[in-house]
Structures are given as C-alpha cells and as structure tokens.
Amino acid sequence: GAGVSQSPRYKVAKRGQDVALRCDPISGHVSLFWYQQALGQGPEFLTYFQNEAQLDKSGLPSDRFFAERPEGSVSTLKIQRTQQEDSAVYLCASSSGDRGLSSSYTFGSGTRLTVV
C-alpha cells in the first residue's frame, strides 16, 4: 500500500485480556519495526524484523509480548494478560532494508491501547 497501515486504531482491553495489533507495511519493505510510545514520552524500540526473521527483540518489556511476521509482510504484535502499564500507543514502521545510518522509516499512525 501507499503507507504503513495499523489496526485497530484504538483498542480498549480489560486487564488480563489478550490483544493482537496488526501492522501492514509498505509493499516491498523488508524491514519492520515496533515501537511503544507511553503518554508524554518518545517512542521506545520493541522489536525488529528483516523479512520474516526477528533479528532483535531485546526491547520487548516482558515475555507477555510476542511479535511475528510469518510471511515477511504483515506483522502482529500480541500482548498476553494485559496490564495497565501496557497502555500506550504502539507504532509500527517499515523501511526498504537499507541498514545505513541515514535510513529513515515510514511510520504508521499507531494503535492506542488502553487497559482498564
């Protein structure tokens, strides 16, 4: 598609519920990133895929967070047993795969998750 598409745009989950957030990157982009943006903060790195391979998941805050990209395009970020501190905007970004310093990402509009 023309841009990075994320769904749902908003998600309200009861504490303890599992959620799945979807990211549809720009067609042909091999690199895909997930970031978490808490209220009033800058985005923080969660995980990175190169095609279907998850090359870095060091930013995932706990083992309740799981991300996959099975066919190297669409990605899903899953959060199990949600807790209130998981409330944040989850941003997805994609890039062409150039890992140079100047490589810029295209971000989606994010999914705002509220855990009540």
Next chain:
Amino acid sequence: AQKITQTQPGMFVQEKEAVTLDCTYDTSDPSYGLFWYKQPSSGEMIFLIYQGSYDQQNATEGRYSLNFQKARKSANLVISASQLGDSAMYFCAMRGQLNTDRLIFGTGTRLQVFP
C-alpha cells in the same frame, strides 16, 4: 549507551516567525545519525531531516534546517517562516553505528504556532 535530551516541553511561535527546537545527545559511537520527526495529532511520525555525524555541512530541507554542533553534542532544529500546520510534537532521534537497528528518541517538544 545513547541518550537524547529535549529540554523544552513546549514552545510557542507566531506565524511566519522562525523557531529553534533544542536537542542534545550522548553517545559513544564513533559514527551516528541524527533525525527529526514531526508527530501531528493524527499520530504518525513524519521524517523531517537527517544529519550524519561526519557531514561537513548542516542539513537543510525546505523550511527545516539542522544546527549541528558536534563538539557541544547538539542538533537543534530550526523551522523558518512557521505555519499554522507546523503545530505538532517534534522528536529528535539518533541511530548509532554500533546498533543501526533502532532509533533512540527524546521526549519531544510540543510546538504551537499562533496567528
């Protein structure tokens, strides 16, 4: 470790005036890149400008310019001729040579442009 500091939580500027948004950084990487992103209320992060640590000249992109002072470890964004549509959050970010897989962001500055 890498760190980005943005000390201005909010800035106001009158339409058509210039404004400078501050950014300082800390890194031990010998080579790094610095970015500025704009985040309007719709939520997406929009890339504005990039500066490489070894670039000889300050980067410019239309009304955006980056005042890069390597010795001071600062990378301030200058927006000239502000427009009402410039009202948004602005984030400074960096990527280091030793870990090119992630961007490190600051906490952002909210810019409000008034008529």
